[in-house]
Amino acid sequence: MKKLLLLVSFLFVGITNYAQTNEYIEMARAILEKDTKEAIAEIVELDDSQKEEFWLLVNEYEDFSYFVKDKRIAIIKEYAENYENLTDEKADELINQAFDFKMEDLKLKKKYYKKMKKIIPATEAAKFIQAVNKIDDLVNAELATEIPLIE
Structure with a gap:
């Protein structure tokens, strides 16, 4: 988890410039996804019969999470464009979009x-969350x- 903290710090340094390209965002996501999976593998204890189905669900979750997180990136970009x-x-619109993002993210995690509780113990599913x-x-x-x- 310490490695992830350092990674997150490095990935988001300079976001105040709002000049991050889509390639930079995609690169950051790929690194974060890889390290997230490594952290999950260290935390969640599975027997061999559970691993395949668990990782299929993790990958499925990541796919949907990717699109949910896209909404957050769009909100941040829109905020940056309108900041001055x-x-x-616009502030009302953006904060309501942020509320919607949070609710969608929570719904996805609950789902x-x-x-996961159907294929692994609740304690292990909780560790994933x-x-x-x-x-x-x-x-x-x-x-x-x-x-x-906001100024």
Whole structure:
């Protein structure tokens, strides 16, 4: 998990410039996804009969999570584009989009927790959700330090 903290820090340094290209975002995602899977493999204890189905679900979760997280990236980009001249209307629109993102992200986690409990013990499914949440928290902490508040 310490390795992930360092990785997240390096990946999001400079986000205040808002000049990250789509290639940079994709590269960061690929690295984060690889290291996330390594962290999950260390945390979740599975027997051989559970591994294949578990990792299929993890991959499926990652695919859907990718699209949910795209919405967050779009919100951040839109905020950056409007930062200098942010109106009340645009601020309201963006915060409501952020609420929608959070709800969709939570729904996805709940859905995959339920699916995982069918193939592995609830404690192990909970470990998966905890790991994903910790990684999200690391990303959130870095974003919180890099994205300026509305002036």
